[in-house]
Amino acid sequence: MFEIFKEGKVYELLLITESNVTPVGVVRKGRSLFFKLFPGRSFRDILKNPQVSIQLTNDAELLVKTALNRPVHLKFERQSGYRWISGLPGFYGRVEIEKKVWKDELGETEVLECKFLPEGVIKGKLEARPFSRAxxxxxxxxxLFTRYLLKPRESIKSRILELDNLYAHLGGVSDVADYMVSVLTKRDQNRH
Ligand SMILES: Cc1cc2nc3c(=O)[nH]c(=O)nc-3n(C[C@H](O)[C@H](O)[C@H](O)COP(=O)(O)O)c2cc1C
Incomplete structure (x- = not known):
């Protein structure tokens, strides 16, 4: 079932909980998928209800918009306590959770270490989308932007702005890239 995921490699997938959709970095070990959740809406949802779906997308804008809670047009389906995005392939199942303390350069926080155990396959199809470095x-x-929001640091901000130049150089055009840059530059204006 999970053979499409190479063991140990991180895949960016969509996690669908009771009230949220967010990208998560998922790693397969054997027959389970593992991911970490930092505090937020999905974190709270999973503590209340561990029934989730994990779906694949090759749409970078969808991953990014759901991470930043920007508007997206998605249709959902519901079945026996689960919900998922119509049309995207994936799996539904339960999550086993371990609450841990996470320490890094941003400080100390709680983290949920999640083990996803699939119960069924969600049928769907990925759109034909040519690979682009953009x-x-x-x-x-x-x-980087989601990290910046947790702890604004000049080094992260400059890296994001550098990446935005590369994005434009590669022909990338997106409202959500403009949104990230506008938030970063507005913060500066507010300081003066
Ligand atoms: C590509 C990508 C992957 C992400 N992976 C994770 C992850 O594995 N765990 C996590 O807690 N946040 C991850 N994030 C950040 C969350 O999307 C972001 O912090 C979001 O606000 C989570 O909060 P929410 O549950 O309230 O929506 C990722 C963001 C992006 C853009």
């Missing part, structure tokens, strides 16, 4: 860059910008 999409990789957009995703990287968003990962």
């Amino acid at each position: 999409d990789c860059v957009l995703v990287e910008m968003a990962v």
